[in-house]
Amino acid sequence: NAGVTQTPKFRVLKTGQSMTLLCAQDMNHEYMYWYRQDPGMGLRLIHYSVGEGTTAKGEVPDGYNVSRLKKQNFLLGLESAAPSQTSVYFCASSRPYASGNTIYFGEGSWLTVV
Amino acid sequence: GQQLNQSPQSMFIQEGEDVSMNCTSSSIFNTWLWYKQDPGEGPVLLIALYKAGELTSNGRLTAQFGITRKDSFLNISASIPSDVGIYFCAGPGSGNTGKLIFGQGTTLQVKP
Numbered sequence: 750n751a752g753v754t755q756t757p758k759f760r761v762l763k764t765g766q767s768m769t770l771l772c773a774q775d776m777n778h779e780y781m782y783w784y785r786q787d788p789g790m791g792l793r794l795i796h797y798s799v800g801e802g803t804t805a806k807g808e809v810p811d812g813y814n815v816s817r818l819k820k821q822n823f824l825l826g827l828e829s830a831a832p833s834q835t836s837v838y839f840c841a842s843s844r845p846y847a848s849g850n851t852i853y854f855g856e857g858s859w860l861t862v863v
Numbered sequence: 864g865q866q867l868n869q870s871p872q873s874m875f876i877q878e879g880e881d882v883s884m885n886c887t888s889s890s891i892f893n894t895w896l897w898y899k900q901d902p903g904e905g906p907v908l909l910i911a912l913y914k915a916g917e918l919t920s921n922g923r924l925t926a927q928f929g930i931t932r933k934d935s936f937l938n939i940s941a942s943i944p945s946d947v948g949i950y951f952c953a954g955p956g957s958g959n960t961g962k963l964i965f966g967q968g969t970t971l972q973v974k975p
Contacts, residue, residue: 791867791966792906792965794962854907855905857904
């Protein structure tokens with residue numbers, strides 16, 4: 750059972766470079782999310798998607814773009830990386846919110862911008 | 864906006880001790896979730912609470928949904944070394960979109 754898979758797991762970027770993080774889920778979930786985790790700040794939502802072809806801004810969207818061209822994939826892009834974007838990025842997916850909602854997280858992608 | 868505050872921020876305990884941590888909010892939540900994150904891994908759901916006053920156990924873990932719906936507690940009994948990690952509380956963000964609001968996390972270290 751793959752669940753939620755993120756690639757790459759580790760990446761070092763130079764300031765100004767661009768990159769894309771890929772998230773794939775095999776649970777046929779409608780909803781997908783990108784969070785970033787920084788020390789002492791918990792997880793903060795960057796962008797999310799409630800279905801194929803739709804995206805929406807979360808709590809900290811600046812500097813990131815996303816795309817959901819296929820239901821199973823959710824891409825997070827950094828057009829011009831900045832040191833402030835050094836973080837651990839988590840993708841997650843879930844069924845549409847209901848009383849029994851559970852969100853499943855990937856294992857994380859460690860990004861360092863130098 | 865909605866915010867969750869967890870305390871304590873970190874704990875360093877002896878194996879076998881019981882642990883208590885809590886999460887408070889300035890606004891009402893209808894669901895409280897507790898996650899654990901092992902080092903180098905993503906968060907994994909431990910317990911979900913859906914009703915005010917609800918007390919739910921998962922092995923040595925017990926969580927309670929506060930009556931005011933503005934707080935929740937997680938207790939770990941007889942801690943073991945594998946309990947090490949970061950514990951997050953979470954609740955649903957505004958709107959029916961499934962997004963979660965997370966607390967800052969409580970880092971637990973257990974000394975064998």
